[in-house]
Structure formats: C-alpha cells, structure tokens
Amino acid sequence: MKNIKIIFAGTDKFSSIHLNELIVKKFNILAVITKIDKKIGRGKKIQFSEIKKIAIKNKLSLIQLNSLNSEKYYKILKKLKPDIMIVVSFGLMIPNKIIKIFSLGCINIHTSLLPKFRGPSPIQSVILKGKKKTGISIIQINDKLDAGNIVYKKSINIKKKDTYKTLKKKLCILGKKSLIKFLKNIFLKKNISIPQKENDATYTKKIYKKDGLINWNEKASKIEKKVRAFNTWPGTFFFINKIMIKIWKVNIVQSHKKTTPGKIIKADSNGILISTKKNFINIIKLQISGKKKNTVDKIIHSYKKLFQIGNII
Template identity: 85%
Template sequence: MKKIKIIFAGTDKFSSIHLNELILKKFNILTVITKTDKKIGRGKKIQFSEVKKTAIKHKLQLIQLDSLNLEKYSKILKKKKPDMMIIVSFGLIIPNKIIKIFRLGCINIHTSLLPKFRGPSPIQSAILQGEKKTGISIIQINNKLDTGNILYKKSINIKKTDTYNTLKKKLTILGKKSLIKFLKNIVLKKTLSIPQNENKATYTKKIYKKNGLINWNKKASKIEKKVRAFNSWPGTFFFIKKIMIKIMKVNIIKSTKKITPGKIIQADKNGILISTKNNLINVTELQISGKKINKVCKIIHSYKKLFKIGRVLL
C-alpha cells in the first residue's frame, strides 16, 4: 500500500479519524493540509484542528491555510510527485491548478448517497427528511460542489431513533472502511467511475443557530425529526420568559383533539407535554439555560412555575 503517495486535506474529528486509519494501514502520507489555528475567546488561546493534532502526533509534514489560496503551494506539491489527494471535511474548494497535479486525481468522502444531499449538511438532512438509508460516497473532485463521478458507494440503514451524533458515528466507521477498500481497489485496478444523475440531485443548506428554534405550528413528526437531526448542534430550543430551554429527547403522543399549538398540556415526572399542529410532543430530557442536561422527571418539581400547565409557547 505504500506505493500510493497521498496528500491528505481535512480539518475536523471525522477527518482525523480517516487520516488515522490511513496511518494505521501504513499508507504513504506525504503532506497533510488543514486550516489555520482558531483563536478562542479574546484571542488568548489557540485551538488546533483535529487533523493538525494527528499530523503532529505522527510527525507528518503540515501545511495550514487561512484562505482558498492553495495555488501558492502548487510547486511544493509538484516536487513531491504525489499520486492522489484525499479530501475529508476540509471546507475549502480545491482549484483546478492543484487538481491537475495528481496522477490519480483528487477524491472526496461525502456522507450521503450522492447525488442526493449534496452540500454542507447531508447527515442532518437525511434525518429531517425521514430517509431510511444513507451512506458514504467517494467521488472524483472537480470544480463544482459534490458533482464529481462516483468512484465508490456504500449504504447503511437509518434507525428511527438515530440522532445526528449516532448516525455520524456509524458513517465515520463506514467511511474509513470504505476509504481503505477503495484504495485497495485502485491497487487492484478495480475502480469504477460513474457520472452522477443530475435529475436526482438535491442540495442541503448550511445550518445556523437560529434554525434550532422550534415552531410549534409544525407537525409533531417534523419537530421530533428536528430534535434528532440537530443533536448536538445547533440543538433545538424554545423560550419561556426569555429563558432558553434546549430540548434533548422527545417522543410523540398521538392526539385527536384540536389544541392551540405550543400549549403546555401536562408537566410531571413523565415529561412536558406540548401541543403541535397535530399530535403532542413529550419532552423527556432538556437543558435549561445555564444548567446541566437533565431528565424532566428529576427537575420538574423545581420548575413547576416555569412549565405551568396552560402556558402557550411562542
């Protein structure tokens, strides 16, 4: 496996796990590219990316970028005569000048079954839309977002209880296994290159903190999916007297009665029952602003006034 000379580009933990897997399987990593360090708070503390930590640990050459200006490193990369660039959760577009350097091209690992859910939030979108399956797609990089030919694809089932965190863990395991399998296929010359069907393409949007605000006029099933999809960031939340209440776990209680959406119907050790457009949402675990995450049954007696029965949430 040392014959394939690799440049690796990535940033977050998902990316670093894939880099670790390549190191574990003794692939030849020439250089690691990641984003520049982040300043925390008032700039007194510096935060390294997870990929940088991995590169330092294994004494790999490191290039850090603060913009799209990767082209200035083209001469350095050319001298290394790399075969392939592997991109995992990098967050920066690779210019054509860089792509042309690699004999085997640039590949990207995407956490959806492309062409469905292109863009920045494929895991959340799969849960939000009630998909039964998702997976990993390894594609050839081109000058457009997530549109390159599919080189390898593997699917997994989505459980009704899956959250963003649990599904990402599954996709991380699937991703690193898929990457090694794909690279072995290259050595054996068994790779495929299948163009994506543009007629079936869908796009996801970047998620912001404000997207986590609950709209009780939505159906209970939509709210329940949102709670799972936005766990742990940005979270789903509502306000009572300007106090943010973050929802951690819910279940749906069916109801045939017409009730004003957002009304607290019940608040006891079994949960906080809130009406929606159709059925009821039962909040069983939450976080009150400034407090720890807790089960409703453990804190409800201390917050009876906050979750007053009959209160309508805006």
C-alpha cells in the same frame, strides 16, 4: 498498495479519524493539509485542529493554509510528486490546477448517497426528510459542488431513533472502511468511475443557530425529526419568560384532540407534554439555560412554575 503517495486534507474530528485509519494501515502519507489555527475566546487562545494534533503526534509533514489558490502551494505539492489527494471535511475549494498534479486525481468522502443531498448538511437533512437510508459516497473532485464521478458508494440504514450524533458516528466508521476499500480497488485495478445523474441531484443548506427554534405550529413528527437532526448543534430550543429551554430528547404522543399549538398539556416526572399542529410532543430530556442537561424526572420539581399547565409557549 501502501506505496500510493497520499496528500491528506481535512480539519475536524471526522476527517482526523480517516487520517488515523490511513496511519494505522501504514499508508504512505507525504503531507497533511489543514486550515490555519483559530484564535478563540477573549484571550485569543489558539485552537489546533484535530488534524494538526494527529500530524504532529505522528511526525507527518504539515501544511497550514486558508486557501490553495497560491503558486507557493502549487509548487510545494508538485515537488512532492503525489499520486492522490484525499479530502475529508476540509472546507476549502481545490483549484483545478492543484487537481491536475495528482495522477490518480483528488477524491472526497461525502456523507450521503450522491447525487442526493449535496452540500454542507447531508446528515442533518436525511433525518429531517425522514429517509430510511443514507451512506458514504467517494467522488472525484471537480469544479462543481459534490458533482464529481462516483468511485465508491456504500449505504447503511437509518434507525428511527438516530440523531445527528449517532448517525455521524456510524458514517465515520463506514467512511474509513470505504476509503481503505477504495484504495485497495485502485491497487487491484477494480476502481470504477460513474457520472452522477444531474436530474436526480438535491442540495442541502447551511444550518444556522436560528434554525433550532421550535415552531409549535408544525406537526409533532416534524419537530421530533428536528430534535434528532440538530443534536448536537445547533440544538432545538424554545423560550419561556425569556429563558431558553433546549430540547435533547422527545417522543410523539398520538392525539385526535384539537388544541392550541404550544400549549402545555402536562408536566410531571414522565415528561412535559406540549401540543402541536398534529399530535403532542413529550419532552423527556432538556436543558434550562445556564444549567446542565438532564431528564425531566430529575428537574421537573425544581422548575414546576416554569411549566404551568395551560400556558401557551
């Protein structure tokens, strides 16, 4: 099993944890592919990807690029005579010409139970939709978005308080275990390949900063899901006197009262209670623009004037 010759492609921390698992388990990694370094800030400081850091630390052959649509990289990869390409949070398309190099194909680890929630934001989307289960799907890469045959699938439960951050961590642990299990199945010749049911497919959309703006005319249940789904990015927020207030933790307070959505009902050490289309949202952890995030009980007295009872926000 350890003699399977692997090319690994990824970029972020999620992918780096999977790469590290392969290293710990002593798999034969011929090369690691990641994107070209980013330049950030006014000083144009170079930012290495998490994948690059691990590759350098473990003295792995590193290929950096912004596209695989090049004869140069086709020749490089073909010369290595790899068996399989493992793609995790890479963000670049894999051309068919490249896929054909690998005798065991190219596989991708996707954070949903495909064919549901294809696309760029499956973790956020299952929380927004109030789903009770999600999981990891390992698929064969083809020329369509997340549509390849499923070669391994494993589910987990979503807890009521799960945020994007906590759920992603759980899926990362599940993902690296699933990857090793899949590779073992290849060795034991127990691997499967099940076509996805296209009629059951659903798609997620790219999330933008503006999506985090709270609309108090929505139900409290929908706002609460948004707070969890967008933690940590883009966050959920609203404005008072042009000051941005970020919300990090809330609970729902049931109410049959008909009150103008966005009205501040109460503001004390127990929370900031705001009316919605149905029920109230009680903010218990927040962040004033330019300040650190904190629980309401620790900052409410300093910002009492900002949260005047009866004001509509």
